[in-house]
Amino acid sequence: MNKKLLAFPYIVWAAVFILIPLFMVAYYGLTDKNGSFTLANLASITTKEHLKALWLSVLLSLMSTLICLLLAYPLAMILAHMKVTKTSFIVLIFILPMWMNFLLRTLAWQTLLEKTGVLNNILHFFHLPALEIINTPYAIILGMVYNFLPFMVLPIYNSLIKIDPNVIHAARDLGANSVQTFLKITMPLSAPGMISGITMVFVPALTTFVISNLLGGSKILLIGNVIEQEFTQAGNWHLGSGLSLVLMLFIIFNMVITALFDLEGEGNAL
């Protein structure tokens, strides 16, 4: 009874800041300006402009997720094999940037990548060709990878250190070489970490509008930017909410697919 009482503030919090806003998004998304029920807001995702933005968002966030996975896995393996004292230091270095404001970090990349920015000045000094990636999708991917990489490293690291070293030894003992051991034992056993890493990178990457605003200029519209503009510029809350709902359904659908895929690969539930 007492314990339930302790949860009360959280329930209030969840109701005020999670449930009610969600309900309002659903309400706005499913009504028109006169307040009558409509599916038109949801259906507007099929317009050419919106589909293009969604497609670009999916493409860029998939690529960032893949790059994060490829960068994070080796790093997590190195961390997992290190002594604890060293590990905590490196994890600290890794997490340190996260203590700085997200916007600030992304703005810093803008300054670094600008046509006359820090990076290009350095390249120019060495008479190297200038880097022209600001305001291109590449800059957005860079921003996504930079910002979301820790969310990939930590879950993979956590799942790797849970593997009993003797399980790895057992595979070697039974004749597997190091590559076979990695593919058949280490990777499947770290799948839960990879799955949560992928979710934790893919979902924010898919919905971001800050990174694309700052590093992509105003020309590249991701689905996040489209929704943001509906709210801030067009003032059409109904359409913005409708698109948000579609995006939410899309993410839930993807997570279910991922979980099912994991079920097959792993043989047990997530």
Add this chain to the structure above:
Amino acid sequence: MGRKLIDLVHISKSFGNNLVLDDMNLYIRENEFLTLLGPSGCGKTTTLRIIGGFETPDKGKVIFDSEEITNLAPNKRQLNTVFQKYALFTHMTIEENIAFGLKIKNKSKAYIHDKIKYALKLVNLEGFEKRMPDSLSGGQQQRIAIARAIVNEPKVLLLDEPLGALDLKLRQDMQYELIRLKNELGITFVYVTHDQEEALTMSDTIVVMNQGYIQQIGSPEDIYNEPENAFVADFIGDSNIFPAIMVRDKLVKILDTPFPCVDKGFGENKPVDAVIRPEDVTLTEPEAGILDGVVTHLIFKGVHYEMEVLANGFEWLVHSTKMYPVGTKVGLFVDPFNIQIMNKPESEDEEATVIDE
């Protein structure tokens, strides 16, 4: 027993500043059940890991079947290991676990299928093919770990405290199971344990280790009846260890009382250690034994009574099926054959571990 199969030659290994094995020499014969026995940190597991290929010795050579394998990777060695806490692949079924080594070796499906059936029958777990490791009890998991190792037909099976995580009853059952398996398979077992009873029950040869040094190698009977130093006497079973003087051949002075014994060749008036097992002390009427004492403690142990008898200032540990209440005056008699004389420890590792007086 057959020829030498594994030969460890001048093996040394340290971790940082910690010397774990110092110039160790040991050979293991074909078809032998050899147990490495000792307290934790004695180097027994490191020895096993060096044979398995999971550690490389700093110095020395590992010879397997007359070929040097010191730096050979574990997957290239003709031996398999049963790990402490099973180390099963939790993401695979029992069937896939057992098939792992065979699939790596590209054996045919029919062959693998037969082998799985055979192995599961051998460990009495028929019908478990599709189960997941997590759904099995500790004892069952351990048997699967053994099955997974033996389907590969290794020449040697290495077992690293495989029964350590099981409860007493199951442990005893598994001991018999392991002996049966060894006899049916006819392969060499190298077994690591800190449990002296386990070692005595199963082994052909016991290697007693302490602080990185081999203390004694011998059959279970040798190790128990004729310990070579105080450490072995103390570690294997209960014992009374006395500082004594070897007066001359066949006569030893224990607690200033002369005892006839059967040992020879220690010289005259030489300080030695004498070991008398508690079950070898016979309690008699006062004055009827070699010296007299008073019973100070009495515990019922099931098979026998355990008593402490104060005689000549020493608490003798005595096991007897006959009960003498605390305070009884008794005589103590020891058959000369049951007194084991040992040289004084020459180094710290040969000393008895101080647990009780």
